[in-house]
Amino acid sequence: MQCYQYLAAVVAVANILQAFPETRRKFPLNAIADWMAENGIEPEDLAIETASEGRTRIEILIKQNQPHIRKAA
Helix, strand or coil, rough: HHHEEEEEHHHHHHHHHHCCCCCCCCCCCCHHHHEEEEECCCCCHHHHHHHHHHHHHHHHHHHHHCCCCCCCC
């Protein structure tokens, strides 16, 4: 069950990232998962947050330019 929760969290973050004009591209899920780990975003936290809280948290990270999501090969 944890795998599904993790996948759902990564997909949710991917959807949030695609909504921002700063990102401008679709990122592979593995790059998003790595970015989440680097920034301390836990899937369990996203499960209990509302959509607007999750979006706000991701927006703050994007604006701070904390680490850029690596380009997929």
